[in-house]
Amino acid sequence: MNRREFIKTAGVVTLGLMLDRKFTEAKTQMKISAVKLFDGGYMMKSFACGGGLPEGSIKEEKLRSSLQNFVIDTGKEIILVDTGFPAEEKIPVNENSVITFGDKVKDYVDALKAAGYAPEQVSKILITHKHADHTGELRHFPNAKIFISRIEADDMKLTGDNVVRTDFTDGAYKNFDKSQKIADGVYYIFAPGHTKGNSIVIVEDGEKFFMIHGDVTYTDEALLENKLSVVFEDLPAARDTLKRVRAFIKENPTVYLSTHTPLGCENLDAQKIMKLPDVEEDAPAAEVQPEEKKSGTIWVCSVCGYEHVGDEPPEVCPRCKQPRLPSAKNKICPIKKFFPAKNSAGIFFQLWRPTTSRPVSFSIASKIFFARSSMKASKLSARQSSGSMKCFSRISLSSVFESFVIS
Numbered sequence: 003m004n005r006r007e008f009i010k011t012a013g014v015v016t017l018g019l020m021l022d023r024k025f026t027e028a029k030t031q032m033k034i035s036a037v038k039l040f041d042g043g044y045m046m047k048s049f050a051c052g053g054g055l056p057e058g059s060i061k062e063e064k065l066r067s068s069l070q071n072f073v074i075d076t077g078k079e080i081i082l083v084d085t086g087f088p089a090e091e092k093i094p095v096n097e098n099s100v101i102t103f104g105d106k107v108k109d110y111v112d113a114l115k116a117a118g119y120a121p122e123q124v125s126k127i128l129i130t131h132k133h134a135d136h137t138g139e140l141r142h143f144p145n146a147k148i149f150i151s152r153i154e155a156d157d158m159k160l161t162g163d164n165v166v167r168t169d170f171t172d173g174a175y176k177n178f179d180k181s182q183k184i185a186d187g188v189y190y191i192f193a194p195g196h197t198k199g200n201s202i203v204i205v206e207d208g209e210k211f212f213m214i215h216g217d218v219t220y221t222d223e224a225l226l227e228n229k230l231s232v233v234f235e236d237l238p239a240a241r242d243t244l245k246r247v248r249a250f251i252k253e254n255p256t257v258y259l260s261t262h263t264p265l266g267c268e269n270l271d272a273q274k275i276m277k278l279p280d281v282e283e284d285a286p287a288a289e290v291q292p293e294e295k296k297s298g299t300i301w302v303c304s305v306c307g308y309e310h311v312g313d314e315p316p317e318v319c320p321r322c323k324q325p326r327l328p329s330a331k332n333k334i335c336p337i338k339k340f341f342p343a344k345n346s347a348g349i350f351f352q353l354w355r356p357t358t359s360r361p362v363s364f365s366i367a368s369k370i371f372f373a374r375s376s377m378k379a380s381k382l383s384a385r386q387s388s389g390s391m392k393c394f395s396r397i398s399l400s401s402v403f404e405s406f407v408i409s
């Protein structure tokens with residue numbers, strides 16, 4: 003190579019390096035996209051905002067509903083937050099439904115492709131919680147580690163080398179006590195209440211924070227009004243989590259990305275910084291009434307987790323108001339395989355299911371107070387975990403998820 007040729011080659015190499023660096027810089031920009039699954043549904047405001055409140059506290063109206071998850075492209079890797087709803091399942095809807103998804107936009111994998119990503123590209127999945135509309139399509143990601151809080155993973159009996167039971171050992175993140183750093187700018191944060199192992203994801207992008215919160219609220223109205231939904235496993239923890247979420251948003255410029263309202267997509271498109279008014283917390287749940295002994299089967303509402311004791315499931319759930327479906331009369335649960343192990347799982351399928359195959363004695367409050375029912379749910383879960391109570395849905399679920407999980 004003569005001198006002239008050398009300079010020419012070196013110039014090309016330098017230019018190549020420069021372009022390469024520019025390309026790398028451009029690629030490392032954080033990008034969040036919605037994975038759009040359903041749209042055009044509704045939810046009743048009492049369902050989205052009536053958690054822990056006496057009946058009639060919420061002025062009823064229909065709010066918009068949809069279903070979407072989110073995908074984070076860090077520039078170095080593709081990270082999913084939740085994996086939608088099982089493609090083959092249909093959601094029973096009637097005029098009394100308290101929440102519907104609306105019309106299907108796409109199945110999860112097609113929706114992910116529409117957002118520009120193939121399942122094989124995904125390196126990590128962060129699960130906010132165990133419910134079927136957040137874990138439904140875990141089976142499609144051969145190269146991904148599944149991060150899920152230990153509590154939820156144990157509940158679902160998840161197995162496989164690709165399951166990372168997360169204990170949130172990286173200390174506090176801002177005003178949240180427990181977090182795990184997943185990648186530069188991506189934090190997985192323990193935020194219990196909706197379920198006991200519930201978590202959220204916060205993504206940092208320059209000055210902005212993006213909060214992908216699963217079901218901390220079903221709709222932004224609940225966030226603005228400082229209200230909980232009727233779906234919770236631990237009411238005091240859910241209240242504490244909502245308080246921290248609101249405090250975070252007030253202190254940091256945050257785009258709030260919801261799962262169950264089209265506002266999640268609209269906030270993302272507009273990069274809208276959420277502004278929160280000062281709103282008083284709801285008064286603590288009403289005091290517990292004296293208990294009366296009852297015996298029978300414990301029936302658990304698959305939408306909100308409310309427990310009922312008796313020979314038959316109730317016509318309407320006293321907490322979430324979802325009417326029972328005809329199939330529940332036969333104590334047959336046609337989609338039982340999608341119920342995660344415990345009471346509030348299988349959300350959006352209104353089917354009362356017995357949690358025990360034999361009658362049991364169980365004390366129950368004579369009047370329904372939501373805090374109390376939440377406590378009972380915890381007790382029941384504890385018994386189920388200890389294995390002293392038979393729960394047929396648990397058995398079938400674990401086998402389904404074992405087949406989902408690549409080991």
Ligand SMILES: [Zn+2]
Pocket residue numbers: 131133196217349
């Ligand atoms: Zn949920």
Ligand SMILES: [Zn+2]
Pocket residue numbers: 133135136216217261262
């Ligand atoms: Zn959900």
